[in-house]
Amino acid sequence: MKKLKRVLGALGMLSLLAIVLTACGSRKSLSQQDVLQNDRASNTITWGVKADTKLFGLMDVKDNQVKGFDVDIAKAITKRILGKNGQAKFVQVTSQTRIPLLKNGNIDAIIATMTITPEREKQVDFSTSYFDAGQSLLVKKGSNVKSVKDLNKTGTKVLGVTGANSVANIKKYAPKARVLELSDYAQAMTALKSGQGVALTTDNGILYGMASQNPGYKVVGGAFTKEPYGIAINKGQGAFKKEVNQALKEIEADGTYNRILKKWFGNVAGFNYKEAAR
Known part of the structure; x- marks a missing residue:
């Protein structure tokens, strides 16, 4: 009798599981x-x-x-x-x-x-x-970089953010430059300050915000893309x-x-x- 109860109990659990799985399967993500x-x-x-x-x-x-x-x-x-x-x-x-x-x-x-x-x-x-918006450049005041053309030198390092459209654009407008991609803008700004790149590139609206927080840096070159x-x-x-x-x-x-x-x-x-x- 106990064995029968265990079997019936197991079958009941399986039935309940089947109902749950069916409900989950029919529910839209x-x-x-x-x-x-x-x-x-x-x-x-x-x-x-x-x-x-x-x-x-x-x-x-x-x-x-x-x-x-x-x-x-x-x-x-x-x-x-x-x-x-x-x-x-x-x-x-x-x-x-x-x-x-x-x-x-x-x-x-x-x-x-x-x-x-x-x-x-x-x-x-x-x-x-x-x-x-339009893509531009953020550089340290006094930098020799005045426009995107100045980045098109072999070995020149430019900073960008992974997943941003600006990374692909800079490779198009300055193909000889090397791009270092960071995970977010805070890290990119830190990298610019530590000299890991000569310029940080992204949309001008974002760069104006960064410049307002960092008086020693400025936006240069105007917008070279439409965003x-x-x-x-x-x-x-x-x-x-x-x-x-x-x-x-x-x-x-x-x-x-x-x-x-x-x-x-x-x-x-x-x-x-x-x-x-x-």
Whole structure:
């Protein structure tokens, strides 16, 4: 009798396991679910933002909050999509981790100084451009490097960040230069200060932020590429993408965009606020 009970018990456990596995198998992964529907149900949009990029997304150690242009734009879009009580949740990303986190469903969208490129469009969908940047150079004041042409010398070391579009661009515009890739902008700035490279390259908006934190360095050479930033969204999320684009259009039309732009870039030396305004 005891043996029969053990057998029945084992069969019961197997049946329960089968039900659980069947339920799990039939349940869509996070990345395949309807993002807009989920966000409306939770009244929250989860954004991937950078926390090491002054002006766009930087961690404020006083209150452990990420602050910047990207963060404020994300908050404004959230309110447009979900209403005044909608909540924006932020997850820190880097140039390396942002697409994997989006594809895995850990975040709903990326707003993290991400240039719209044909290569990236194969992996994700993009909103319309929300910021038009251009790649430039950050050098120590007094440096002989004045433009990207000065980097095209055999053995010249240039610093960049892994996963950033700027690394591929510098190889195109200065093919003879050697590129040292770091994991984030904080490490890249430290490397520039320690003389591991003669220049740090990325988008000018990011570099202006770094220059404002490091008075001994300046942005040079003007913009030698065009880098339109877009909000990245998983493929197959057409309804969510449509809402994001509509929200962008609305905040540009009612002046919200320009107020946020002026808040973060209005007094940045070298940045042409009027040219960037919409």
